[in-house]
Amino acid sequence: MKPPSPPDPSLLSLNTATVRAQWTMPQIVDALVRHGIRGIAPWRDQVAQAGLMDTARRIRDAGLAVTCYCRGGMFTATDAAGLRAARDDNRRAVDEALALGARCLVLVVGGLPKDSKGAPASRDLGGARGMVRDGIGALLDYAKPAGMPLAIEPLHPMFAADRACVNTLAQANDLCDELAPGEGPALGVIVDVYHVWWDPCLEREIARAGAAQRLLDYHLCDWLVPTKDMLNDRGMMGDGVIELARIRGWMEAAGYRGAHEVEIFSERWWKVPGDDVLATCKARYAGAC
Amino acid sequence: MKPPSPPDPSLLSLNTATVRAQWTMPQIVDALVRHGIRGIAPWRDQVAQAGLMDTARRIRDAGLAVTCYCRGGMFTATDAAGLRAARDDNRRAVDEALALGARCLVLVVGGLPKDSKGAPASRDLGGARGMVRDGIGALLDYAKPAGMPLAIEPLHPMFAADRACVNTLAQANDLCDELAPGEGPALGVIVDVYHVWWDPCLEREIARAGAAQRLLDYHLCDWLVPTKDMLNDRGMMGDGVIELARIRGWMEAAGYRGAHEVEIFSERWWKVPGDDVLATCKARYAGAC
Numbered sequence: 001m002k003p004p005s006p007p008d009p010s011l012l013s014l015n016t017a018t019v020r021a022q023w024t025m026p027q028i029v030d031a032l033v034r035h036g037i038r039g040i041a042p043w044r045d046q047v048a049q050a051g052l053m054d055t056a057r058r059i060r061d062a063g064l065a066v067t068c069y070c071r072g073g074m075f076t077a078t079d080a081a082g083l084r085a086a087r088d089d090n091r092r093a094v095d096e097a098l099a100l101g102a103r104c105l106v107l108v109v110g111g112l113p114k115d116s117k118g119a120p121a122s123r124d125l126g127g128a129r130g131m132v133r134d135g136i137g138a139l140l141d142y143a144k145p146a147g148m149p150l151a152i153e154p155l156h157p158m159f160a161a162d163r164a165c166v167n168t169l170a171q172a173n174d175l176c177d178e179l180a181p182g183e184g185p186a187l188g189v190i191v192d193v194y195h196v197w198w199d200p201c202l203e204r205e206i207a208r209a210g211a212a213q214r215l216l217d218y219h220l221c222d223w224l225v226p227t228k229d230m231l232n233d234r235g236m237m238g239d240g241v242i243e244l245a246r247i248r249g250w251m252e253a254a255g256y257r258g259a260h261e262v263e264i265f266s267e268r269w270w271k272v273p274g275d276d277v278l279a280t281c282k283a284r285y286a287g288a289c
Numbered sequence: 290m291k292p293p294s295p296p297d298p299s300l301l302s303l304n305t306a307t308v309r310a311q312w313t314m315p316q317i318v319d320a321l322v323r324h325g326i327r328g329i330a331p332w333r334d335q336v337a338q339a340g341l342m343d344t345a346r347r348i349r350d351a352g353l354a355v356t357c358y359c360r361g362g363m364f365t366a367t368d369a370a371g372l373r374a375a376r377d378d379n380r381r382a383v384d385e386a387l388a389l390g391a392r393c394l395v396l397v398v399g400g401l402p403k404d405s406k407g408a409p410a411s412r413d414l415g416g417a418r419g420m421v422r423d424g425i426g427a428l429l430d431y432a433k434p435a436g437m438p439l440a441i442e443p444l445h446p447m448f449a450a451d452r453a454c455v456n457t458l459a460q461a462n463d464l465c466d467e468l469a470p471g472e473g474p475a476l477g478v479i480v481d482v483y484h485v486w487w488d489p490c491l492e493r494e495i496a497r498a499g500a501a502q503r504l505l506d507y508h509l510c511d512w513l514v515p516t517k518d519m520l521n522d523r524g525m526m527g528d529g530v531i532e533l534a535r536i537r538g539w540m541e542a543a544g545y546r547g548a549h550e551v552e553i554f555s556e557r558w559w560k561v562p563g564d565d566v567l568a569t570c571k572a573r574y575a576g577a578c
Contacts (some may be wrong), residue, residue, distance in 0.1 A: 112514075112530055119514065120514050120530050123530050123531065123532045124532070125486075125487070125530075125532065129489070156446065156447065157445065157446050157447070157487040157488070158445065158446070158447045158487075158516070158519070160486075160487035161487075161512060161514045161530045162514050162515065165487075167487055167488075167489070168489070171489050197414075197449075198414070198446040198449035198450075198454075198456055199446070199456075200418070200456070200457070200460050223450060225401075225408065225409050225450045225451050226451065227447070227519070230447070230516070230519070241401055241409050241412050241414075241450045242412065243412045243413070243414065
């Protein structure tokens with residue numbers, strides 16, 4: 001079921017990681033206005049560098065939608081002090097997301113607990129998943145009264161050890177069912193094609209999330225063959241093998257009407273002038289998504 | 290549920306890819322005898338280089354169990370000629386597996402169809418999965434009367450585009466249910482920890498495969514953090530983050546009593562003298578699996 005027409009240009013959003021090497025946050029906001037792109041998804045480190053209040057004002061003045069805020073999560077730790085530090089940092093992320101007027105806070109949930117040097121300190125994957133469940137549940141108590149939806153982003157299974165031990169949309173949906181049954185968008189999911197395109201259950205799980213009002217954001221890029229680096233070799237839409245129009249059709253059939261956010265971590269695209277990256281994103285969005 | 294005792298040394302087997310850079314097939318057979326390892330899983334190219342009949346004789350004379358034969362599969366193609374070529378090649382693989390006395394023929398099912406240069410020629414992942422289903426079904430008609438079990442190996446989702454579009458044990462179990470309902474080991478699965486360790490449904494799907502008499506082989510290595518190369522940076526058991534003893538416990542609880550086969554694709558271990566590799570495999574098998 002591919003959609004018959006190109007996606008709505010007004011839904012296009014840019015995740016700021018896509019041009020993090022080229023531009024500061026003020027430059028990104030200006031560029032989005034220049035290119036007529038109406039949405040932005042800022043990363044915390046880029047916001048911190050530019051200043052939270054200055055960034056919030058610039059985004060507001062430019063009339064941009066903040067389609068998500070990247071990111072909270074990293075709930076796993078080796079001890080109680082680490083878990084408390086994660087809790088406190090996640091509360092700050094909720095506060096920042098509120099200040100920016102973000103539609104949701106992305107949760108990249110963390111992998112196996114790490115030692116002080118960043119190496120895995122445990123092999124207990126089930127235990128890590130338990131910490132993630134508890135961490136999301138506790139953060140929900142803080143975010144829900146504040147009105148900030150939390151969006152669980154399942155990451156590709158190749159990141160299970162070091163970045164996120166939630167690795168399928170089914171697993172994210174199960175967490176939503178367990179932690180916030182019947183509560184719709186207070187706790188939802190992000191569908192990033194890079195992470196989930198391979199999943200034989202994808203159509204079914206998108207429909208399941210949509211029926212529960214839990215589709216909070218949709219991230220675009222492409223899967224290159226070969227993929228030379230797991231983290232920083234994502235492709236521009238149309239350059240890889242993901243059936244983007246088909247997955248968009250599943251999202252639309254599930255009732256999703258939110259943003260289509262381009263997030264490309266790529267050593268290659270980070271070397272291209274930012275205006276060329278945005279022009280390419282717009283063209284590919286119209287022609288290959 | 291971790292098993293209380295180390296695994297049975299007599300179940301240890303060596304996949305010949307582990308020492309493909311160091312040794313010829315005759316040298317591998319001799320080395321296994323020298324190290325007291327009782328099983329072997331040969332690759333087709335290594336067998337072809339040494340000669341099928343010579344290899345079969347050496348393995349028989351050495352009294353080794355052939356725990357699987359690597360590999361058939363690659364069922365996807367862009368046209369009918371390509372599909373016929375895959376069919377013919379897979380039948381030859383069945384014949385070779387029979388000549389070697391292998392317990393099963395591994396199926397790495399193929400990813401998206403490729404053009405003549407090996408690049409993806411399609412984005413139709415669902416279509417590729419249909420070709421795989423049809424290809425396995427047709428091969429089963431050839432292999433089952435001959436008495437050679439076919440073993441579907443789900444590959445890690447990061448290989449969905451270029452190597453295998455069966456990416457979870459659930460998907461492999463579903464294929465078995467569809468193509469060979471109630472037929473037990475004529476069509477089964479291989480559990481390779483490298484490909485499935487991350488799967489939140491792993492324990493359940495191992496139990497499901499075991500209940501249907503479909504656990505045909507068990508492959509060991511480890512997942513390194515970081516993994517620097519998707520294909521050739523697998524770890525020696527104990528050097529990574531996979532809970533090997535726990536997964537073995539799930540296999541044993543599901544009734545599996547077959548081989549524990551070490552298969553390590555690793556640029557690092559291919560540079561180590563073969564006798565040191567085998568000694569390390571034995572030590573780690575006893576202490577970390």
